[in-house]
Amino acid sequence: MFHDLFFSKTKGKLPKPGPITLSTRVRLARNLSNFPFPGRAQSGQKKAVLSKCLEALGKVKSLDACTSVELDELSELDRQILVEKHLISVELSQADESGGVVLSNDRACSVMVNEEDHLRIQVLTNGLDFKKVWKLADLLDSGIESNLDYAFDQELGFLTACPTNLGTGMRASVMMHLPGLVMSKNMDKVINAVNHLGIAVRGLFGEGSDASGSIFQISNQQTLGESESDILERLESTLQNIVYQERMAREKLMEDDGTRLIDKISRAIGSLKTCYLIQSSEAMDLLSLIRLAADFGHLPEKFRALADRMFIEVQPGHVQLSAGQPIEPGERDRLRADTLRKEFQRMPQLNLDAQVD
Amino acid sequence: MKCHHCESQATVHLTQIINGQMHKMDLCEACAQEKGVTNPDNLSIGSLLSEDQSKVGAGSASMTCESCGTTHQDFKKGGRLGCEACYHVFRPVLEPLLDGMHAGIKHLGKVPSRTVIKKGEQENEELLRSQLKQAVEEENYEKAAELRDRLKKLMTQSSASA
Numbered sequence: 316m317f318h319d320l321f322f323s324k325t326k327g328k329l330p331k332p333g334p335i336t337l338s339t340r341v342r343l344a345r346n347l348s349n350f351p352f353p354g355r356a357q358s359g360q361k362k363a364v365l366s367k368c369l370e371a372l373g374k375v376k377s378l379d380a381c382t383s384v385e386l387d388e389l390s391e392l393d394r395q396i397l398v399e400k401h402l403i404s405v406e407l408s409q410a411d412e413s414g415g416v417v418l419s420n421d422r423a424c425s426v427m428v429n430e431e432d433h434l435r436i437q438v439l440t441n442g443l444d445f446k447k448v449w450k451l452a453d454l455l456d457s458g459i460e461s462n463l464d465y466a467f468d469q470e471l472g473f474l475t476a477c478p479t480n481l482g483t484g485m486r487a488s489v490m491m492h493l494p495g496l497v498m499s500k501n502m503d504k505v506i507n508a509v510n511h512l513g514i515a516v517r518g519l520f521g522e523g524s525d526a527s528g529s530i531f532q533i534s535n536q537q538t539l540g541e542s543e544s545d546i547l548e549r550l551e552s553t554l555q556n557i558v559y560q561e562r563m564a565r566e567k568l569m570e571d572d573g574t575r576l577i578d579k580i581s582r583a584i585g586s587l588k589t590c591y592l593i594q595s596s597e598a599m600d601l602l603s604l605i606r607l608a609a610d611f612g613h614l615p616e617k618f619r620a621l622a623d624r625m626f627i628e629v630q631p632g633h634v635q636l637s638a639g640q641p642i643e644p645g646e647r648d649r650l651r652a653d654t655l656r657k658e659f660q661r662m663p664q665l666n667l668d669a670q671v672d
Numbered sequence: 673m674k675c676h677h678c679e680s681q682a683t684v685h686l687t688q689i690i691n692g693q694m695h696k697m698d699l700c701e702a703c704a705q706e707k708g709v710t711n712p713d714n715l716s717i718g719s720l721l722s723e724d725q726s727k728v729g730a731g732s733a734s735m736t737c738e739s740c741g742t743t744h745q746d747f748k749k750g751g752r753l754g755c756e757a758c759y760h761v762f763r764p765v766l767e768p769l770l771d772g773m774h775a776g777i778k779h780l781g782k783v784p785s786r787t788v789i790k791k792g793e794q795e796n797e798e799l800l801r802s803q804l805k806q807a808v809e810e811e812n813y814e815k816a817a818e819l820r821d822r823l824k825k826l827m828t829q830s831s832a833s834a
Contacts, residue, residue: 472779540776
């Protein structure tokens, strides 16, 4: 099956996620010259773009070990799994024809074809590392471009279907775990403040998704009028500020009403060990508290990694996949609870003597 | 399928929507080249047809991209453009929007190398210098060396022509 190809575990290949920044991503939007953008293209033109892009991608050296798939070949479940792993966008998963994706086998790079733009080049890594991710994306982009003609204008840069991506076509983002700011009710203030700096805050699955698990995607909104390195520098300094605010918020929560916070965390452990029915949003909120406890040193480090893995495993598509057959939402909640009970069975008591992070 | 202009096999198939009406045309490679079909900036089936039939009016005065059929209304409604030519057609309405949307209205980022090579004579000294500076900052010395060579070539060319 398709998912067996990608979804075997890649242990130890990627750096570990940090306590607050889970992952870094850079995405470049590109279009081919002489073809209408996918939203306006005829079926035949889309097909031509797909085959041209797949051919060009096949020649890129840095993509040596990769798998390319046409979306038509995938079941709905396969598509959902790819979305939940952040390897393709919701928009591409709903593409009616000639959508494609090329995934590097280490899952660090994915290139979507015929999404909103002809090409969406994406590089992902754990933790916070814009320099590395941009370098990889730049290299991949140059490799693709040596085999294709991009739609480019000296004044306006890379031409994209939506003018909000014009110029560099670059959207850089990080996934951040911000329970301190959420619990202290400061998240709205942070969102307002960074919006003024041209930076957007969204939920775990991008536009329109909610922020269950206190996980947020933070990205640049502006793509024209600055170089890639200036955009990344500005974004990174804002992110470091958010990390600082989060640390302050956590400290203050512990200082002001530590018992209440410990009570919340401890009850989350209880729920994870004893639940029999659980929805994904509740599961994410409990996992967020486990992650926080590991950050505080109240739980061993390995539980942060477990929480991170379970953030993905509790998503509807993944639960469905583990069932091996189509199941009803109610059954999904039961299965999700079974998995969580099993995984968290051996969780120790909180070590409250540990130093606060 | 035969070419609209000569008897050769048609390999280029055009579809355009002009004033809400769909127009199709099939051309052979040579005729397509001759009519400038490969350059979407000034491509219009309307003008191709009118050469033979002189009954299709030229593009209407209202803003419509002749290359892909996107209208000003479409853009206002969906916020998306249809093709690269749209950026020329809708430039007047786009520019004020871009000003509010972005940090500036001039591209200062990466330039695809093929584009620069293709438009070699237009190679811009200022742009090359800024790219060179960026490459050095990123410690991408391979790229920096390539840019330095291109800059050098440009300088000798311009001093020769002067």
